[in-house]
Amino acid sequence: MNNRKREKLFTVCSIILFVLVGQFAKAQQIKGIVHELESSQKLPHVLVKNLRTNQTIETDNEGVFTIEGTINDLLTFTQAGYEVDTAFVYQEGIQRIYLVHDEKSILIDEVIVSRLTDSRLANEIERAKKEGQVTEASQNRGGMRISASRLFGRQSKQARKNLNLLITEQSNRKVDRIFTSQAIRAIVPVTDADLPLFREQFRPTLEFMQTASPEDVRIYVLDSYSKFKSK
Numbered sequence: 001m002n003n004r005k006r007e008k009l010f011t012v013c014s015i016i017l018f019v020l021v022g023q024f025a026k027a028q029q030i031k032g033i034v035h036e037l038e039s040s041q042k043l044p045h046v047l048v049k050n051l052r053t054n055q056t057i058e059t060d061n062e063g064v065f066t067i068e069g070t071i072n073d074l075l076t077f078t079q080a081g082y083e084v085d086t087a088f089v090y091q092e093g094i095q096r097i098y099l100v101h102d103e104k105s106i107l108i109d110e111v112i113v114s115r116l117t118d119s120r121l122a123n124e125i126e127r128a129k130k131e132g133q134v135t136e137a138s139q140n141r142g143g144m145r146i147s148a149s150r151l152f153g154r155q156s157k158q159a160r161k162n163l164n165l166l167i168t169e170q171s172n173r174k175v176d177r178i179f180t181s182q183a184i185r186a187i188v189p190v191t192d193a194d195l196p197l198f199r200e201q202f203r204p205t206l207e208f209m210q211t212a213s214p215e216d217v218r219i220y221v222l223d224s225y226s227k228f229k230s231k
Contacts, residue, residue: 028068028069029066029067029068029069030050030066030067030068030070030075030089030095031064031066031095032064032065032094032096032097033059033062033063033064033065033095033096033097034046034048034059034063034065034077034079034097034098034099035063035096035097035098035099035115036082036098036099037098037099037100037106037112037115037116038106038107038112040098042059042062042063042064043063043079043099044059044061044062044063045058045079046058046059046063046065046078046082046099047077047078048065048067048075048076048077049075049076049078050068050069050073050074050075051073051074051075051076051086052073052074053068053069053073055067055068055069069089070089071089071090071091071092072088072089073089074086074087074088074089075087075089075095075097077097077099079099081101081102082099082100082101082102083099083100083101083103083104083120085097085100085119085120086117087117087118087119088117088118088119090177091180096115097117098116098117098120106124108124108161108162108165109165110165113165113166113169114169116169118173121166121170122170124162124166125163125166125167127159128159128160128162128163129163130159131156131159132157132159132160132163133156171205171206172203174209175203175205176199176203178209179199181199183221184198184199184221187218187221187222187225188221188222188225190225190228194228198224198225198228201228202224202225202227202228204217204220208220
């Protein structure tokens, strides 16, 4: 091999190495924006900590943060006047975090639920379970009795309605961590434009994903994609 060919090969290898290093470096950062839950106002000076590396940074004036980290890391978010929250990073892209005021009741709807981090979602599920209970301890005879006020009360009924919404969201998130874009694209040629709709329309149940074999999942995706394309 003459010197000119060696130089060309060296140049090509250097470019490839530079690109790979750049991609690796990019993958080692987590970027996001922190908002107040109900108003969606961006929150500056929120303390962000990566629990794996113990690195801490603060959000800027626009609520934006960039911290070293990877998928599967846990981040905590601390701000005076807000409840401390924890976010599990399970996908790439901009992470949007919504903080809740201390001891602030949340008016639950589908939009609000989708904004909650996993830890906040778990907390709200426990709160809804407690507020939606229809039994209470009997002070006179001992044991438990049905409480009419809890059974028919507005707050209790709303809590039970919220609980269904919260549990559905929690279940969907567990499925989405298995039913990923990468897993789907490894089986069928779904486009970027169609992928979000396909995942939403044909999201399998959590029970199926927890018991299905890789072959079961492959058959499910193929069958679902065939139905999706025939519409």
